[in-house]
Amino acid sequence: MKVTVDGRDIDAEPGRSIAAVLHADGLRSWRTTRVEGSPRGLFCGIGVCFDCLVTINGRPNLRACLITVREGDVIETQEGVGRA
Ligand code: FES
Numbered sequence: 332m333k334v335t336v337d338g339r340d341i342d343a344e345p346g347r348s349i350a351a352v353l354h355a356d357g358l359r360s361w362r363t364t365r366v367e368g369s370p371r372g373l374f375c376g377i378g379v380c381f382d383c384l385v386t387i388n389g390r391p392n393l394r395a396c397l398i399t400v401r402e403g404d405v406i407e408t409q410e411g412v413g414r415a
Contacts, residue, residue, distance in 0.1 A: 336372050343400045350376065350395035353406070361366050361385050361395070361408040367413040368410070 334343045336356060339374050341354040350373045353361055360370035362384050372380040376396045383395040391413025 332400070334400060334402070334406060337408055343389070343404075345400070347400055348396050349385060349387060349393075349398045349400055349404070349406060352385040352400050353395060354376045358408075362413070365411040370386075385409060408414045 332343050332345055333340055334352065336353065337340070337359070341352070341356050344355070347355070354373055358372065359373040362371050362382075363369060364371060371382040371384075373396060374380045376383075376399045377396050381394060384392045385395045386407040386409045387393050387395075389396060391409055
């Protein structure tokens with residue numbers, strides 16, 4: 332299936348989490364922290380640490396490791412708290 336990441340079309344394996352899709356695409360970080368701007372991405376992989384926050388279909392601060400990818404998802408990396 333197709334999704335976009337920051338406007339770039341990529342192939343996504345059905346049934347994978349958004350985090351797995353981003354990881355498979357080579358991304359290791361997809362947000363920055365609010366204060367220091369440090370890179371963050373997949374860490375715990377089970378919804379506990381909130382390191383993997385990402386914007387999906389215009390909704391910021393979603394945990395990429397808990398959400399299953401859907402056809403046509405628009406995924407955006409985010410800085411700090413993100414923008415709705
Ligand atoms: S990687 Fe920890 S909440 Fe997603």
